[in-house]
Amino acid sequence: MNEEPIKIDNNCLSEIKMLQEKFQQKTFEMGILYLEKMQIDELIKNTTSKEQKLQDEWNSLKNMENDLIDKLIKIYGEGSLDLSKGVFVPDVVNTPKK
DSSP states (O other), rough: OOOEEEEEEEHHHHHHHHHHHHHHHHHHHHHHHHHHHHHHHHHHHHHHHHHHHHHHHHHHHHHHHHHHHHHHHEEEEEEEEEEETTEEOOOOOTTTOO
């Protein structure tokens, strides 16, 4: 058994160093990509949260609208509103009896 160190050929040594550098570069690029992905994930999380809040607010407005429609029907009966004139036009068939 020969236990003395053996000098590596310069071409092989150059290839090994080049490969190590490429691995280091790719590791660095993967780190940057991961950080970019973290930022994107945070943006998606924030956007999804804002979207959910807006959907909740929209649904709340729809409920308020339905409550108002029910209230107006109880007061004025079936018909339509002309907001530009501020008048209610009752349906002839469904006019409430006084």
